[in-house]
Amino acid sequence: xxxxxQHPSWxxxxxxxxVKIECRSLDFQATxxxxxxxxxxxxxxLMATSNEGSKATYEQGVEKDKFLINHASLTLSTLTVxxxxxxxxxxxxxxxxxxxxxxxxxxxxxxxxxxx
Amino acid sequence: xxxxxxxxxxxxxxxxxTVTLSxxxxxSESNYYLFWxxxxxxxxxxxxxxxxxxxxxNATENRFSVNFQKAAKSFSLKISDSQLGDxxxxxxxxxxxVRDNTDKLIFGTGTRLQVFP
Numbered sequence: 001x002x003x004x005x006q007h008p009s010w011x012x013x014x015x016x017x018x019v020k021i022e023c024r025s026l027d028f029q030a031t032x033x034x035x036x037x038x039x040x041x042x043x044x045x046l047m048a049t050s051n052e053g054s055k056a057t058y059e060q061g062v063e064k065d066k067f068l069i070n071h072a073s074l075t076l077s078t079l080t081v082x083x084x085x086x087x088x089x090x091x092x093x094x095x096x097x098x099x100x101x102x103x104x105x106x107x108x109x110x111x112x113x114x115x116x
Numbered sequence: 117x118x119x120x121x122x123x124x125x126x127x128x129x130x131x132x133x134t135v136t137l138s139x140x141x142x143x144s145e146s147n148y149y150l151f152w153x154x155x156x157x158x159x160x161x162x163x164x165x166x167x168x169x170x171x172x173x174n175a176t177e178n179r180f181s182v183n184f185q186k187a188a189k190s191f192s193l194k195i196s197d198s199q200l201g202d203x204x205x206x207x208x209x210x211x212x213x214v215r216d217n218t219d220k221l222i223f224g225t226g227t228r229l230q231v232f233p
Contacts, residue, residue, distance in 0.1 A: 034220065034221075038159075042225075042226075043207060043223045043224065043225050043226050044161075044207070044221075044223050046220055046221070049220060091159060093159075093161065095161070095221075103149060103211075103213075104151075104163060104166060105151075105163075105211075105221055106163065107153075107160065107161035107162075109158070109159075109160045110159050110160065110161075
């Protein structure tokens, strides 16, 4: 069964609005989650590392005021795209890091964002 | 800094045949993890197989196996008895075993595999 869920799976919004994407760890508590962005036919680009109870760590070139990340609990992290513009249209994927036992990252099903 | 290279942008294989996807990496770390992830048209990233660098034995998962050559920094994926459902993008990934703020997955550019009937 699914280890990580994302909601919504698809979102269309108007330019200037904000969109919130949720990432939930279903099987275990996760102190660390990751947010990626993927353009068509390209690899995943890490945007930020979400740490429970502390501020997210953003990768170079990623605007932290544009992409707000909140890791409020051990099973939930949210990514909010603020004042979205058409260039923010993309596929956003979260992953959950499992430390217990075999260390692995499990990915959510992704969220397709289209900004009109 | 660590890098992962997948030199084959596209590969194709006949159903039931065997195909090998290449991956090389560069690191100065001695302990790390290597992964192969599959991304089918649904775009869900699926873990195919993982290898711990300190283990000499090559990992296997049913039809999937790896050839891990630590000295050569090579980590190829062999898919035996290819099935139509194996059609997907395959990403090789590296992660340091040290738990600090740099222990994140480093992905290759991917290899698109097409399985033909």
